[in-house]
Amino acid sequence: MLKLFQTLNRVAFIKATIAALAVVILVFIGSRNLQNFDAALIAYLFGTIFAVFGIAYRYSVWLQRPPTRLYWRRSMQFLFSKDFITYASRSVYLLFRNILFQRFIAYRSRTRWWGHFLLATGCLLSFAITVPLTFGWIHFTLEPGSYEIYNANFFGFKVGSFELGGLISILAFKALFLTSFPVIIGAVIMMKRRVKDGGVIATQSLEGDWLPLVLLIAISVTGLGIGYDYTFLDGRTHQFMAVTHAITVILFLIWMPFGKFFHIFQRLAQLGANLYKIEGKKRGMAVCPHTKEEFATQTHINDLKRVTKEVGFDFTLADGSSHLDLSPEGKRSALAKAHFEARQASGKFFG
């Protein structure tokens, strides 16, 4: 326990506490002092608050690493510059392309893209539904004087109404069942890859690759179980279905900051990396002294010289230049030339 306090990252702890408190405050505001809060969802709420704390803590620790910090600062610097409109619109485009549609995965494998897209879309839509419900931000009430019209309220304000039994009500009340199907299909596609691809089989792990998929399927199946229970079993197994679903979801929430699911939040850094490249090109390219060709942006090379020093590497050469001024091909050639010279000096090239 003492070790836990000794290794505690104070900055991250403060930020995570603020984030968790912000959620609590927003729950109070959004649910009108808990008036609209659904007490049945209390376990989900605590799980979510823990997840927010853990994700904020890990994100903060992650941002303190020199290369991550540099990308974060550079992204913010370029975004909030005189080119704000250009970069903001580019970020929105990338948000759709890379985060919501994960297009980059299609270039790795089309089947993998389908699997991941279904999985991610199902999960993101489920988040979008459950989080506001858990926080008490969304609740439904009957229209006064009516038994057929339902009102949807957001933060206590009426935002829409629909007829009970109509298409909208079916979609609204069964939305989580609908989102569970893409999750299951996506997870099965990803699992299939994990039993067929030799390279994946060699490098995968149970906790890092299989358990997240199993857990997502468990969440979806137990969620469907709740619907199955009240549709076909008259709610006779409701307790069991509700508890097993709650257990799987809360496991997911608690695990989120630690395991594979954290990549959902890390992926946003890809937007920054893209902006960094665009701005870097504007500022000028680095030319390799060996190949005489452009190979990276000069901003990137300069930043990397700083970052490598911060993480304990100094590639400065005797003439004041840096090994990092060379392109990858230039570096390989420099190594081959040094090896050739060493062999030449020994008088024997082979043996």
Next chain:
Amino acid sequence: MPSSTKYDQQMGFFIDMQRCIGCHACEMACAECETNGQESMIHIHYVERAVSTQTTVQVCMHCEDPACANVCPADAISKDEFGVVHTAETSRCIGCSNCVLACPFGVPQKQEKAELMMKCNMCYDRTSAGKKPMCATVCPSQALFYGTREEIEKKRPDSVPVDTFFFGEQEVKTKVKIMMPKGSNYLKVQ
């Protein structure tokens, strides 16, 4: 990474680029490696085409303290208990190219459209099953050799495997060894 593998720690990877004849057999074989997704990760090219026919071949050297992993902003690169530095974890890699530009051996490659870094991971699908990496099995001049230290010392009595490199004052130690003239302890690159 899974720990229950048949990775043989007695086996080592030894390279000698003066033996490279530029045949590209390793490149073709590398593309067969399943951990690369059928992309060739090995680098083979002329050193200075205008003045020399010298070619060079480069695999990942699997550094003890990998610069690529240190500069990765996404924590996507990891080293396992056998000292193998693995290619970027696909779910984490953000395609920033930090590793590509920081590796002193010029090894990682960026797959631009896939926004993903990929590199040689010593044919982990094979080495973890007790087999040799693809490139080393096909290299006709044995510029790439995978075997025990005793085997290579017997084959190359006038050479010694070296695992220390200097780039300026920066020392880099590697799992993969380079064959140097007898008596050498390191290779100073610049």
